[in-house]
Amino acid sequence: MGGVFKPYPTGTIALREVGLRDGLQLTKSYPSTAAKRDWIAQEYAAGLRHFEVGSFLPPSRTPQFADVRDVIDAVNSHPQAHGVALALNERGATDALATEVQEITVVISASAAHNEANVRRSQEQSLHEIANVVRLRDESDRDPIINVGIAMAFGCSISGDVAEDDVMRLVDQCMGAGADMVGLADTVGYAGPRQIERLCKRMASRFGDAPYVMHLHDTRGLGLANASAALDAGCRVFDASLAGLGGCPFAPGATGNIVLEDLIFLAETKGFATGIDLNTVVKARAILQEEMPDEALHGAIAQSGVPRTSGWRA
Amino acid sequence: MGGVFKPYPTGTIALREVGLRDGLQLTKSYPSTAAKRDWIAQEYAAGLRHFEVGSFLPPSRTPQFADVRDVIDAVNSHPQAHGVALALNERGATDALATEVQEITVVISASAAHNEANVRRSQEQSLHEIANVVRLRDESDRDPIINVGIAMAFGCSISGDVAEDDVMRLVDQCMGAGADMVGLADTVGYAGPRQIERLCKRMASRFGDAPYVMHLHDTRGLGLANASAALDAGCRVFDASLAGLGGCPFAPGATGNIVLEDLIFLAETKGFATGIDLNTVVKARAILQEEMPDEALHGAIAQSGVPRTSGWRA
Known part of the structure; x- marks a missing residue:
């Protein structure tokens, strides 16, 4: 891990815009490359620094990510921006390593059944794949962070319960395979605040001050309650998307990622200085309105505005 | 306070359906009396016990509450149901005391400016009114609980900050005026979890195990995060409405009361046994769909269903 800045400094909170990847994964339309560039620029101006921008998959399957290289360049045009891209296998990682992306996310599922259904591999095969991606990175002249996203970490829509011991x-095993960091994903919005708290405490005793990602979905309405619990339990890196862009493949019509704007509001009311200007982020929704007029935009702060109280940034 | 059952027993959690009052306060349409009866019956069958059913106001101003006496009777037709109605002045209280309603809520605002704007009285005059309502109750042959709802307890859309010391x-003063219990209302959805936690802790040191109400709105997206914080800080009585019925007079289009179904889900994931069958409550939304087809119905659990995990009722 090199680079001119440290992407997740201790003592700070990182809110990562994943709308350009996870958000667009399930929408029916997607913005032009120029609009993606604008989206990043506006949020960067607002103070955001972390952007998940796409996935290295065959463009025939995911045309929304065909411009992933250009969007990585767009991120890198901002001096302190940190770009993240998904690579689901060694071919994807090879492609990612040919770019200047600063972080590569590989996915494994905490549920064996979901891992098979999602990537047609056993968890053991996925762990091998992670080790191979790390090796490819080490053999390359590039040094992006290798981050493993653990899907279904709070329960699985196929197999139900996922034991916390199995998640840990x-x-x-992911760290053993050489990953630099991991994230826990509530892929289908099953988690409640107690469960979040328990796993975050175990992550804290495993990682101390080192960062890990919390990737929450609002599918069942508890996204921000869970984010609040995770903040209380020491988690400092969160994924979210502008206007809650995204969805849930297992619950048509349901909301997806937690709403970035509302997460910023939550964090600020809890006394975490995000360094992000909320109103500027809200204004960026106009890009989505224009480029994706048929997509549902979620979020309460965008509707209601910030409080008239002086103390809401606690 | 008499009656054959204690409405807020220590050691239990009470989720109160306020859709029939606060919900209908701001909607453009409202259900028939028969449909209100059905709404109460279906939720009672699901396990709900507390229903805020209307307001004693001139029917010319609030036609949606013209049937408040019938709806109180509908609540009382269920052996363990507890009915609540609003009375904004002595005339309303006199009318309420002519019914068998078990709880009368009187409102005062924690913001002097909002109190003037809302009821055209100073806070001192409103405290007098509360004392008069208590006296009317004591002089009557009825013994409903007198509950004071403190509006704008977490900040005011007119005057901004509301000091926590002033709220306490x-x-x-409300208890000094003879109220049996009070509630704190985040009328415009300004609160964050930290603020909720601080005030709940002060309420706990003021009231011990005696109940007080938390009335949260989801106007800025933090409704359930705030409910979660209040549960953690010992609050056990919550207002909510089916499908989040209601709105915010100061933020057109914004959501109102927190969604009852999602609150039940939250409480159960946190290990609080609500005694409520969530799916039965979700089914009751059909009444609103039929009777008020133009109103927006909110809520995530109704859209996505409960998790496939065995452990979500923690």
């Missing part, structure tokens, strides 16, 4: 074992 | 002073 998988966390250790 | 008003709580004491």
Whole structure:
């Protein structure tokens, strides 16, 4: 891990815009490359620094990410921006390593059944893949962070319960395979605040001050309650998307990622200085309105505005 | 306070359906009396016990509450149901005391400016009114609980900040005026979890195990995060409405009361046994769909269903 700045400094909170990747994964339309560039620029001006921008997959399957290289360049045109891209296998990682992306996310599922359904591999095969991606990175002249996103970490829509011990074992196996960091994803919005709190405490005793990602979905309405619990339990890196862009493949019509704007509001009311100007982020929604007029835009702060109280930034 | 059952027993959690009152306060349409009866019956069958059913106001101003006496009777047709109605002045209280309603809510605002704007009285005059309502109750042959709802307890859309010391002073003044219990209302959805936690802790040191109400709105997206914080800080009585029925007079289009179905889900994930069958409550939304087809119905659980995990009722 090199680079001129440290992407997740201790003592700070990082709110990552994943709308350009996870958001666009399930929408029916997507913005032009120029609009993506504008989206990043406006949020960067607002103070955001972390952008998940696409996935290295065959463009025939995911045309919304065909411009991933250009969008990585767009991120890198901003001096302190940190770009993240998904690579689901060694071919994807090879492609990612040919770019200047600063972080590569590989996905494994905490549920064996979902891992099979999602990537047609056993968890063991996925762990091998992670080790191979790390090796490819080490052999390359590039040094992006390798981050493993653990899907279904709070329960699985196929197999139901996912034991917390199994999640923590998988966390250790990912780190053992050479990952630099991991994230826990509530892929289908099953988690409640207690469960979040328990796993965050285990992550804290595993990682201390080192960062890990919390990737929450609002599918069942508890997204921000869970984010609040995770903040209380020491988590400092969160994924979210502008206007809650995205969805849930297992619950048509349901909301997806937690709403970035509302997450910023939550964090500020809790006394975490995000360094982000909320109103500027809200204004960026106009890009989505224009480029994707048929997509549902979520979020309460965009509708209601910030409080008239002086103390809401606690 | 008499009656054959204690409406807020220590050690239990009470989720109160306020859609029939606060919900209908701001909607453009409202259900028939028969549909209100059905709404109460279906939620009672689901396990709900507390229903705020209307307001004693001139029917010319609020036709949606013209049937408040019938709806109180509908609540009382269920052996363990507890009915609540609003009375904004002595005339309303006199009318309420002519019914068998078990709880009368009187409102005062923690913001002097909002109190003037809302009821055209000073806070001192409103405290007098509360004392008069208590006296009317004591002189009557009825013994409903007198509950004071403190509006704008977490900030005011007119005057901005509301000091926590002032809120607690008003709580004491309400109890001094003879109220049996009070509630704190985040009328415009300004609160964050930290603020909720601080005030709940002060309420706990003021009231111990005695109940007080938390009335949260989801106007800025933090409704359930705030409910989660209040549960953690010992609050056990919550207002909510089916499908989040209601709105915000100061933010057109914004959501109002927190969504009852999602609150039940939250409480159960946190290990609080609500005694409520969530799916039965979700089914009751059909009444609103039929009777008020133009109103927006909110809520995530109704859209996505409960998790496939065995452990979501923690």
